[in-house]
Amino acid sequence: MKGLGIYFIKYKFYYLFALVCLYLGIYLDLKSPGIIGKIIDDVIVGGQTQALTGLLFSLLGIGVGRGVFKYLQEFTGDCVGARIGEDLRRQLFDHIQGMSVGFFEKNNTGELMARVKDDVERIWDAMGFVGLLCVEAVIHTCMVLGGMARIDPALTLIPLCVMPVVGVLAIKLENGLDKVYDQITEENAKLNTVAQENLNGVRTVKAFYRNQYEIEKFRGHNSRYYDLNMEQARVMARYNPNISFLTKAMLLLTVTVGGLFVVKGRMTLGSLGAFMEYANNIVWPMEILGWVSNAMAAAAASNKKIQKILKEEPVIASPKEGIKLENARGELEFSHVSLELQGQRILEDISFKVEAGKTLGIMGMTGAGKTTIVNLAERFYDVSQGKVTVDGMDIRDLDVGSLRKNISVVMQDVFLFSDTVSENIRVGSRDFMDKATIEASARQARAHGFVDKLPHKYDTVIGERGVGLSGGQKQRLSIARALAKKAPILFLDDSTSALDMETEQEIQKELNSMEGVTRVIIAHRISAVRHADEIVVLEDGRIAERGTHESLMALKGRYYDTFAAQYESPKEVALCQ
Secondary structure (H helix, E strand, C coil): CCCCHHHHHHCHHHHHHHHHHHHHHHHHHCCHHHHHHHHHHHHHHCCCHHHHHHHHHHHHHHHHHHHHHHHHHHHHHHHHHHHHHHHHHHHHHHHHHCCCHHHHHHCCHHHHHHHHHHHHHHHHHHHCHHHHHHHHHHHHHHHHHHHHHHHCHHHHHHHHHHHHHHHHHHHHHHHHHHHHHHHHHHHHHHHHHHHHHHHHCHHHHHHCCCHHHHHHHHHHHHHHHHHHHHHHHHHHHHHHHHHHHHHHHHHHHHHHHHHHHHHCCCCCHHHHHHHHHHHHHHHHHHHCHHHHHHHHHHHHHHHHHHHHHHHCCCCCCCCCCCECCCCCCCCEEEEEEEEEECCEEEEEEEEEEECCCCEEEEEECCCCCHHHHHHHHCCCCCCCEEEEEECCEEHHHECHHHHHHCEEEECCCCCCCCCEHHHHHHHHHCCCCCHHHHHHHHHHCCCHHHHCCCCCHHHCECCHHHCCCCHHHHHHHHHHHHHHHCCCEEEEECCCCCCCHHHHHHHHHHHHCCCCCEEEEECCCHHHHCCCCEEEEEECCEEEEEECHHHHHHHCCHHHHHHHHHCCCHHHHHHHC
16 A cells, blocks of 8 residues: 555565465465375275374374464564554654644544544554455465366366456455445544534533534434445445355355266365365455455555645744754744735734843734734744744744744643643643742642642642633643743733632732743733733734833723723722732
């Protein structure tokens, strides 16, 4: 299969050993008909009973040898298949990890999970046990036909006439299965997506009493998956019984014609017995053609889908000689930046500069383009016009990995891994972060209080996406994770929206006291950006207003209106101050 040749080369010695074992096993197996023929002619018909013991021990030796070589063949096949599956899954996962954000917007999670799991497992089978079984069937058939031809060439014509017919049926079966398998794998991916989305969003489903709708949606895809599998069964039922009938008819015709040859004295009874052993040995390769074709068709379809992903190149990639950004000062500048995605203008002529150690506040209505600022700085997307620089260097000239190591982000959509609290905080710099840093960051983010009350404190495993924690607790852990990374540039994207104003104020004081860190605070609350060195107000992807808190208040524009809407009581105004 295309794209898998590299694995044949990598594991050539495994395959060579398996093929040697395969050949020796078949060679021993095909010695049995000759011995059976001697038992019939020499012992049963000829009365040479003294030869029986030796012949029986020969059969026993052949059986033991055949078992040993068969075991070694199958074990080696399973071993190489497992290794290839591991390599391919790692290659695929590494490739997916290296893809740009836009790739994940085009491909849903369920489909990618189906590629990484189900499709790799089908290729695993094809490159291991099933693939070797195909080779064994071919070699076995050729050697059996050779043995039959040595006994009686004319009688050999019977299986030779039947085999092409069986082969045609097998090819038709494979073609039919290939078409169905493409649809089955696609529907499997959709089914996985529906199930995963439902389980991830179970709280939303229950809150909006959407259970029945989700059940019906799942049933629809499940029913479609059932129908496709039934179509697969119908294709197999159309051809497999015919294959089975032809093989049985071949045996019946062979023994009938062979019996006539024995009666006429053309061949001995022992020769007929040996020939029928060969005939029986040629049946199983023909009977498994449908199953093997099924497995190989599934693997071919899976390989097409995997290779399609592997051929995709990341839109965002490090230049060949990308500059390694070590110990950045933290100066960040957007110079006449515009961004267009899928024909839609997201940002238009955005310019600002944040000196190292200073703070920029960004405000605006939902959809104004605030989070896009983060995405561009992290180089999740490239600008359509203008440039983004860090310490005066265009980020498109920097190594992507070193750029992102110098930026820490508190995402608007908080994501926590199903792991311990400690591991979730250590995400940014887990290789060298010590326990003291973890705890200090949690204290800064006001997370230590509730973490200390958890059953196992920092070693407590939290559920997937932070299930079991409140929105505010998850946000505080996310802030702790960003602070623990100790990057020179810190983005906080609506990071305190789930916190009460008092806790937010405490965290803001911690952030303001940090030295040597450039902060970009994206928020809806005035209190979050009140003390920023400059505040930018976005509207429809453009800068509508900019200045300090005092100058924007004096302007009495959008920022002033937001302030008036948010702070009506003296207490709220005092908190903002």
